[in-house]
Amino acid sequence: GAVVAIGNAPTALFHLLEMLRGGAPAPAAIVGIPVGFVGAAESKDALAAESPAPFLTVRGRLGGSAVTAAAINALAREERS
Numbered sequence: 001g002a003v004v005a006i007g008n009a010p011t012a013l014f015h016l017l018e019m020l021r022g023g024a025p026a027p028a029a030i031v032g033i034p035v036g037f038v039g040a041a042e043s044k045d046a047l048a049a050e051s052p053a054p055f056l057t058v059r060g061r062l063g064g065s066a067v068t069a070a071a072i073n074a075l076a077r078e079e080r081s
Contacts, residue, residue: 001028003075007068010039017043017050030055031071033063 004027006013013032020026032047032055034040040061047057056071057063 035064
């Protein structure tokens with residue numbers, strides 16, 4: 001299945017959760033590590049509370065595209081092992 005990775009926009013993570021609440025099919029996993037002062041921590045809290053799929057996140061407002069890419073690379077390496 002698909003893995004959804006969001007590393008820069010908390011609004012994208014909020015929208016994904018809204019779509020899933022609306023009946024969209026759940027991905028195999030969600031990596032949600034958006035960064036920012038506005039909405040980042042709240043979007044990650046919502047992911048932890050509502051995700052219908054396994055997820056990976058970092059609590060608080062830290063994160064970003066580089067952290068998200070590193071997480072995806074680490075998961076891919078584990079899968080190959």
